[in-house]
Amino acid sequence: MATLDSLLVPGAVDLHGTAKDWRAAIHLAGSLLEEAGTITADYTEAMVHSVEETGPYIVVAPGFAFAHARPSEAVKETSLSWVRLDKPVEFGHDSNDPVDLVVAFAARSDSEHLQAMKQLAKLLATKRDELDSAESEEGLRAVLTASTSSKKRAASTATSGPKAQPAKQTAADSVASKGKILTVCGNGLGTSLFLKNTLEQVLDEWGWGPYLTVEATDTISAKGRAGEADFLLTSGEIAATLGDVGVPVYVIQDFTSMSEIDGALRELYDI
Incomplete structure (x- = not known):
């Protein structure tokens, strides 16, 4: 499978970017991919429109925005660009602004x-300082290619205290669980994956990983499939568009925070 280093287009890195507002920040990041020929300008406009339509749900962690849109003919090659702003901008997120x-x-x-x-x-949760201190594309790629598989480091962001027992009776026996949790975003392939990955890390720490399936999905699919799940985890903006789906919809502010998701699970499963 593709790695971060392989998807980051050579030259599509600006570590001292300038943008007057969030639209300009997305345009800057998109222009790097346009110049590389991996997308057309239509895709950049789609990324901007996604935020205009749904709100700042792409701001998934403090100071970090993951700009994206649905796959389309405007995408010539799966790719990503990296922009660090000298002066942060506001996206309008309640808790994760400003974004740099x-x-x-x-x-x-x-x-x-x-x-x-x-x-x-994982990098955003465990190596954000290193990402923010990289002063060249070469230095950034060194961080991207470093091992991020250490469960010990990832677990250090989780809350202290007793964990749920990894008993074979499973979480489902104690909470009448359906065995599934949905993470939701506008497109089902971007921010919901961040949330899915962090959630799965917490479940593995609890010993519940083998007993619960986590699926990343979009808003339309989530509305139709909510009844399959114990609950939905998503952003405040997406939660507002979902409305009442018949199961709890829990808002997560920082999609990379194991501690926040740990707390959400304890509340939802009454642990």
């Missing part, structure tokens, strides 16, 4: 980038 890191991502399909998204979620 914008990654633009373009995908030709819904599946070829899954491993790269998992890597990025």
Whole structure:
């Protein structure tokens, strides 16, 4: 599968970007992919329109926006660009503004980038300082290619205290669980994957990983499939568009925070 390093287009890195507002920040990140020939200008406009239509749901962690849109003919090659702003901009997010890191991502399909998204979620949770201190594309790639598989480091962001027992009776026995949790975003292939990856890390720490399936989906699919799940995890903006789907919809602010998701699960499963 594709890795972050392989998807980051050579030269599509600006570590001292300038943007007057969030639209300009997305345009800057998109222009790097346009110049590389991996997308057309239509895709950049689609990324902007996605935020105009749904709100700042792409701001998935403090200071970080993951700009993307649905796969389309405007995407010539699955790719991403990396922009760090000298002066942060406001996207309008309640808790994660201002944003100084914008990654633009373009995908030709819904599946070829899954491993790269998992890597990025872990890096943002465990190596954000290193990402922010890189002063060259070479230095950034060194961080991207470093090992991010250490469960010990990832687990250090989770809350302390007793964990649920990894008993064979499973979570389902104690909460009448359906065995599934849905993470939801506008497109089902970007921010929901960040949330899915972090959620799965927490479930693995609990020992519940083998007993619960986590699926990343879009808003339309989530409305139709909500009844299959114990609950939905998503952003405030997406939660507002979902409305009442018949199961709990829980808002997560930082999609890379194991501690926040740990707390959400404890509340939802009454642990």
